[in-house]
Amino acid sequence: MTDLISTSKGYMDEADLWFSTGEIDNDHEHTTWEEWRDETGEVVKRNVHVRLKQGVEMTMELGAMG
Amino acid sequence: MANSQAFATVAKVDALKAICPNASTINAALYLASATTGAGNTVYTGTGEVSGTNYSAGGVAVTHATAATSTGTTAFWTPSASIVYTNVTLSTAFDCVMLYDVSRSNATISTHTFGSQTVTAGTFTLTMPTNDATTGLVRIA
Numbered sequence: 001m002t003d004l005i006s007t008s009k010g011y012m013d014e015a016d017l018w019f020s021t022g023e024i025d026n027d028h029e030h031t032t033w034e035e036w037r038d039e040t041g042e043v044v045k046r047n048v049h050v051r052l053k054q055g056v057e058m059t060m061e062l063g064a065m066g
Numbered sequence: 067m068a069n070s071q072a073f074a075t076v077a078k079v080d081a082l083k084a085i086c087p088n089a090s091t092i093n094a095a096l097y098l099a100s101a102t103t104g105a106g107n108t109v110y111t112g113t114g115e116v117s118g119t120n121y122s123a124g125g126v127a128v129t130h131a132t133a134a135t136s137t138g139t140t141a142f143w144t145p146s147a148s149i150v151y152t153n154v155t156l157s158t159a160f161d162c163v164m165l166y167d168v169s170r171s172n173a174t175i176s177t178h179t180f181g182s183q184t185v186t187a188g189t190f191t192l193t194m195p196t197n198d199a200t201t202g203l204v205r206i207a
Contacts, residue, residue: 006153008187045186047191048189050180050183051193054201055142055204056203059207062072
């Protein structure tokens with residue numbers, strides 16, 4: 001059975017592509033990606049999922065009276 | 067208990083509600099790793115924004131069903147759903163997203179960075195941190 005996936009070169013048979021995954025995990029983010037390369041090594045599909053762990057924070061300060 | 071000098075927590079929540087109003091249309095635009103987007107940007111800018119297949123200038127709408135709230139003395143706000151760019155090709159490395167309020171003349175809310183990425187005929191998903199006083203996307207402490 002042929003599994004076709006949408007790529008930058010149109011629909012291609014997934015069995016003909018090299019599939020790999022990777023990730024970054026640090027205090028700021030956990031990121032995963034999956035990519036498919038054709039026989040020339042060109043990336044024809046790449047999905048990325050970034051999960052932010054931290055937002056930004058501002059601090060309010062009060063002045064002194066008198 | 068003695069009196070204390072403080073900025074009222076409710077005022078922090080009100081400030082965040084003004085910055086990130088529930089009724090507003092908020093968008094998320096992506097920026098190239100070579101750009102200089104940050105605190106100095108007062109409004110959305112196309113300078114340094116990514117471009118590519120199926121990516122529209124200005125980015126995508128952000129789902130934000132939950133109003134700013136507080137825990138302890140920290141106010142916080144986080145979009146209520148992941149930001150998703152579907153079936154895009156973004157060949158030049160990008161590492162930043164700007165949230166801005168379309169309903170307030172494209173006023174910048176915040177910018178957030180992450181590890182540099184490219185996307186090819188795929189989906190870029192940006193999942194929000196936990197919406198609390200420690201990790202919420204935008205916080206006033």
